[in-house]
Amino acid sequence: MPEVRILSRYCKGCGLCVKACPRGVLRMADTVDRRGVRIAIVRAEVACTGCANCAVMCPDAAIEVEAAARTPA
Numbered sequence: 001m002p003e004v005r006i007l008s009r010y011c012k013g014c015g016l017c018v019k020a021c022p023r024g025v026l027r028m029a030d031t032v033d034r035r036g037v038r039i040a041i042v043r044a045e046v047a048c049t050g051c052a053n054c055a056v057m058c059p060d061a062a063i064e065v066e067a068a069a070r071t072p073a
């Protein structure tokens, strides 16, 4: 299964990644962090396809997507 990670210290809360995800995997947090930023969080990783739209869209390189490990043939 692909893994998507938000690097919270880099997130500025713009929300672009939430709009970019075709699977509704991401959402904005309900509360602000100690910087006063409402960061993006992963709400449904199981739905992630690893397409990396969110990471490409993020202006602050705050998202890492790790594709699923391939099963050896």
Ligand code: SF4
Binding pocket: 004, 020, 021, 022, 023, 024, 025, 026, 047, 048, 049, 050, 051, 052, 053, 054, 055, 065
């Ligand atoms: S990798 Fe694709 S499916 Fe997964 S959270 Fe990002 S945009 Fe959504």
Ligand code: SF4
Binding pocket: 006, 010, 011, 012, 013, 014, 015, 016, 017, 018, 039, 040, 057, 058, 059, 060, 061, 062, 063
């Ligand atoms: S696009 Fe990047 S900076 Fe904007 S909310 Fe998403 S993770 Fe945070």
